[in-house]
Amino acid sequence: MKDTIAFWGYPHPELIKKIKEEYKNAKWLDLDIDFGAKNSGILPENYCSVMKNIFNNAILNKEKIIKILAPVGKDKCDCALFAVEILKDLGFEIETSVFEEKTYKKENCPISTSSLPLRQKIELITKNIIEQKDYSHLEYKEPTAAFWGVPPNDLSILELFPNTTHVLGWTRCVEAMAPFDLELEQYCMEGIKTVFFAQTFCAKNELAKYLANKYNGLYIDMDGFSSNSTRAKIEAFLRLR
Amino acid sequence: MTKYFLDAGTTWSKILKVEENEKEYSVIKTRDLKNLNIEFEISTGHSGKFGKNYENEVVALSYGAKRYNDGVILDLGSRDAKWIKFNDGKFQDMDWNNNCASATGATIEMLLKFYDVEVEKLIPTKEKYSVTCGIFGLEKIMDDISNGVSPNLAISKFITGIAYNAYNFTKKPNKIYLSGGFCENKCFVESLKLFTEVVLLGRYMLVEGLYNIYLSQTK
Known part of the structure; x- marks a missing residue:
């Protein structure tokens, strides 16, 4: 059953808002994180671990993923552009996003400057x-x-x-x-x-x-x-x- | 009361025994450590995690060599290379090479055994291989030897490559204080001198550091 919205990087806040309204009960999956998924073998062995996580997590959860929110702007690395092409070819529905403006920028970063571990x-x-x-x-x-x-x-x-x-x-x-x-x-x-x-x-x-x-x-x-x-x-x- | 300090490397273990302020140093093969019935006060090194207290190797090196203020202190062992630099007695910079570890002592020991060459017979040479890692270096040695170069010269070129790497890795200092087993490899020391001034500290800087840490804790 498809019940998950997957994403990498930081999708544009308006896109997140729109998808949250559209899929109110969906689970969210951050593809960047290493959850120990099996190596999909799609990317070269010697490659960025985070990009490999994206593919490994996507392939593992393919049956559950409704769509992938895919930042492709300067807010993410160039690899994302190629990742979108490959994932589309593998049958995933992709919604790209570019989050380059600073209009949302907050002055304070309380988590970054707190005493939490x-x-x-x-x-x-x-x-x-x-x-x-x-x-x-x-x-x-x-x-x-x-x-x-x-x-x-x-x-x-x-x-x-x-x-x-x-x-x-x-x-x-x-x-x-x-x-x-x-x-x-x-x-x-x-x-x-x-x-x-x-x-x-x-x-x-x-x-x-x-x-x-x-x-x-x-x-x-x-x-x-x-x-x-x-x-x-x-x-x-x-x-x- | 007798106190023991241990720097257990991948191949060799260095031991400092302190009794009534008298120091005694020894080296044994790490694989023989298990036969000793000694309780170590503090230990360090890749194979040293069975003392009462374990200390980080770079921290041990820094406590052992803090007084050398005018250069880089480089510890080069069988598995890795680490260096530290002080300025006016304060920590300034450091690095620890853990990726191309195969390009250090263990590789040379294997080469010497494989080609049946005595380390004392190696003659330093200005020629060098570009040794980005031990595996690439091995390939060049084998190619050269199959083309008629003597194993002695090929290994010397490999050692000069490692010396050059060590010099670059430490950010090309004017002086290197060399610690670790490589102090006893004349070919390596002479090769390193092609690039910078070299002062030999011997193999016991880390156990000295452990003893200094012990003294600072028991003051």
């Missing part, structure tokens, strides 16, 4: 793309560290950070409802130890490495799951920096 912060931010709950009650916490980047495929690395970690980069842009705000994406805090993360094979590595050098942070390029050494590197950086 970092993993919870990032899970709340991604969940809130669809839920759109108000988190302004969360109190601001002075940062001692920062995490810059997209939600990693391996969310467990976020558990290495203290609760006083602020969220920066694209994830912060998502909370601010401005997924294509390059100025906000590059916002960093001088003097705060920051881990700059990008998923292997993602174009954001370009920015992550550059900003890590600029702000004397730690650049992490990670594929599917973190190795012991990657975890130890983050741990050492947070303790020694």
Whole structure:
């Protein structure tokens, strides 16, 4: 039975609103997340883990998916354009979206700057793309560290950070409802130890490495799951920096 | 009271015994650790997670080598490479190579065994392979040897490639303080000197660091 609306990235808020009204009882599935779905084998083996998640989740849930909301603008990477073509060819109904304007942008990002554990912060931010709950009650916490980047495929690395970690980069842009705000994406805090993360094979590595050098942070390029050494590197950086 | 500190690498384990402020260092094969009846105060390393307390390797290195302020401290072992840099006694930068780990000590040990070459007989060379990873390096060695290059020279070129990688990986510093098993590989040390000044720290920086951590905790 088809009862699920799937999506990746941050579909345009008007599109989400329209689909919510159209399919009031539908379940929502974030295709970006690694739920352990079997490898569909559609994409090359050496490829972005998040893009592989999109295909693996879509194929696994094909019988349930009503349609896929597919951001294809500068708010998502170029891979999305090709993904749309392939998924259409595989029989999925796709509704594309471009969310590049800043008219929805919020000044405050209470989740990113709260004292919640970092993993919870990032899970709340991604969940809130669809839920759109108000988190302004969360109190601001002075940062001692920062995490810059997209939600990693391996969310467990976020558990290495203290609760006083602020969220920066694209994830912060998502909370601010401005997924294509390059100025906000590059916002960093001088003097705060920051881990700059990008998923292997993602174009954001370009920015992550550059900003890590600029702000004397730690650049992490990670594929599917973190190795012991990657975890130890983050741990050492947070303790020694 | 006697205290033991352990840096258990993939192939070799370094042990520091401290008794009445007297220090004694030893190295054994990691696979023989299980035969020791010793309780380690703090341990580190890929195979060291069975001490009373486990410490991160980069943190151990930093506590062992903090006084070396004018260069990069590079620990190069059989499996990976990690480095740290201080400025005025404060942490400045670090990295830990965990992807191309096969291009370090374990690969060289395998090559020496495979081609029956003694490490002492290797002569440093300015020629080098571009060793982006050990597997690509192996392919070049095999190609060269099948074309008549001696295994000694081919392995030396591989080692120069690793030295060049280490130099680039540490962001091309003017001076490298070298820690780990590679301090005992003369060919590697001379190859690294082709690119930068090298000061040898020996194999025990990490266990020294563990002891310093112990001292700071028990003060």
